[in-house]
Amino acid sequence: MREDNIEDTIAAISTATGEGGIGIVRLSGSRSLAVAGKIFVGVDKIKPANYQSYTMHYGQIVDNHKVVDEVILSVMRGPKSYTRQDVVEINCHGGLLSLRKILDLTLRHGCRLAQPGEFTKRAFLNGRIDLAQAEAVIDIIRAKTDSALKISLSQLNGALSREINRIRRGLLDILVILEANIDFPEETAQTQDVAGILRRLIGIDAQLKTLLTSADSGRILREGLHVVICGRPNVGKSSLLNALLKKERSIVTPVAGTTRDTIEELIDVKGIPVRIVDTAGILKPRGLIEKKAVSLARNQIDLADLVIMVFDASSKLNQLDRGLIKVLKNKNVIAVINKIDLKTRIEKDKINQVFKRIVLLAAKSGKNLNLLEDAIYNFVYQGKLAGPEPMLVSNLRHIQALRDAQKLIAEARDIHAEKLPVEFITQNLKDACVYLDKILGKDFSADLLDKIFMDFCIGK
Ligand SMILES: Nc1nc2c(ncn2[C@@H]2O[C@H](COP(=O)(O)OP(=O)(O)OP(=O)(O)O)[C@@H](O)[C@H]2O)c(=O)[nH]1
Ligand SMILES: [Mg+2]
Incomplete structure (x- = not known):
């Protein structure tokens, strides 16, 4: 059972552990300023309880008249603070001992040690941010590339929440019309409504689908794109x-047959984290090791988000190439025609018939390598460059809820197109609303909150 009464005044070290120039102990709750008053002596001789909001004060942390550290105290009074409660941040020297001693003092004077993510959880419970925004905080902390950071920042900013709210309002509008139709059927022009509602349902379905399309890129930016390089020896x-x-x-x-094991590396392709795997050349295996190598390569192909199939420009397509083309026909593939510095013999149009993305390059000199990087980038963004405010969903919980909502809406659309009584679709619309509410946290359980905030670090 988590101890997380929102009325408690909590404290935690908010900076990373280890040596640092400065470290921060953060307090939140109605007693923050009173606790600060017991351990802090400012050079201005004013009691922290009398400090104005958004001010900083130089002074000392003292324990029984003994100086513990020289610090700067910042005061942010609720409701205009991170948690909407009174928040005090003590900027001290970044050594672990100093931080621990100060934290310990706050605990001795009435604070409780914060749970992981409890500051952000309070911001959510006190209505400053919704659940999707709270989740963005941890994503910002964990972001590995610029693009991942950009999505999380826009989510914290409320871009995703605004879009979900817009879709939700559209659903509620339809529900209002439907309910009126059920209550006063004779007063509503049934025939006109069927077409109007159908149009609205199609619109909402499209909005959900757009969000879900962006989810693929979002997930990739979070987890990395899994790319496998394959081809004959x-x-x-x-x-x-x-x-x-x-x-x-x-x-x-x-x-031929130099690479036997699969080799995996993480690279940054224009801001996209890419987990790239080099495999053994696919060939007709002779010995046991070759058999193993080829089967490893095939497994990798099954797991890949994207396969780079490499061809040798200087020789004609052979049986191995053709076999591999067959295997990869229905996968996401970028065909790379390598060694363009040599005389070209390969039948390019045959490759073109199967794979729409083709890049000609020379790996040895690096010629045209940027075209391959562009192709990977375009694959992730489906040819659309991210707008100034990328509306991307990257969180699996959100993706699942959006999928569930979209399924219900698509079903409602089909039922409605059949001109069946409207009672048949109202439940679908209400349930879809519940899914959207889950993303925003309008509808949440203690278990869900525990699961989300458990992932956070203490002090955030
Ligand atoms: N001329 C030319 N030679 C290249 C180019 N890229 C690679 N090679 C040569 O092709 C040969 C094979 O290269 P690798 O990279 O080992 O090929 P691989 O596909 O990994 O081979 P396996 O691991 O045996 O399946 C080497 O001699 C490379 O120097 C290129 O762009 N131009
Ligand atoms: Mg190799």
Whole structure:
């Protein structure tokens, strides 16, 4: 059972552990200023209880007249604070001992140690931010690339919440019309409504689908795009990995069958985190090791978000190429025609018939490598460049709720198109609303909150 009474005044070290220039102990709750008054002596000789909001004060933390540290105290009075409660932040020296001693003093004078994420949870429970915004806080802390950070910031800003609210309002509008139709059927022009409501349902379905499309890119930006390089032996797969990595990671030799194990690396392609895997060339396996290597490569292909199939420009397509094309026909593939510095013999149009994304390059010299990076980037954004305010969903919980809502709306749309009585669809619309409410946290359980905030660090 979590101890998380919102009336308690809580305290925690809010900066990362380890040595740092400064460290922060944060307090939130009605007794924050009173506790500060017991441990802080400002050079201005004013009691913290009398400090104005948004002011900073230089002074000392003292324990029984003994100086613990020299600090700056910041005061943010509720409701205009992170948690909407009175918040005090003590900026002290960043050593663990100093931070621990100050935290300990606050606990001795009436604070309770904060649970993970409890400051942000209070911001949510006190209505300053909704649940989607609260979740964005942890994503910001964890973001690995610029793009991931951008999505999380826009989510914290409320971009996603505004879009969900807009869809929700659209649903409620339809429900109002439907309820009127049920209560006073003779007063509403039934025939006109069917077309009008159908149009609205189609619109909402489209809005949900747009959000879900963006979810694919969102998930990738959060978790990384899983890219697998494959191709027959000796086409230059390892050379391509090294070129993308800009270092000699994978062994390159003129001997076919050089790579036996799969090699995985994390790279940043124009802000997208990419987990890239080099595999053994797919060939007709002879020995046991080759068999194992080929089956490992095939497993990797099954797991990939995107496959880069490498061809050798200087030779004609052979049986191995054709076999692999067949395997990859229905996957997300970028075809790379490598070694364009050599005389070209490959039948490019045959590749073009199967794969719409083709890049010609030379891995050895790095020529046209940027075109491959562009192709990966465009694959993630489906050819659409992210707008000034990318409306991206990246959180799995949100994606699931949106999928559930969209399913219900699509079903309602089909039922309504059949001109069945409106009672048939009102429940769908209400349930879809509940799913949207879950994203925003209008409808939440203690369990859900525990699950979400458990992931946070203490002090946030
Ligand atoms: N001319 C030319 N040669 C290249 C290019 N890229 C790779 N090669 C050469 O092709 C040979 C094979 O390269 P690798 O990168 O080892 O090929 P691989 O596909 O990983 O081969 P396996 O691991 O054996 O399946 C090496 O001799 C490379 O130097 C290129 O762009 N131009
Ligand atoms: Mg190799």
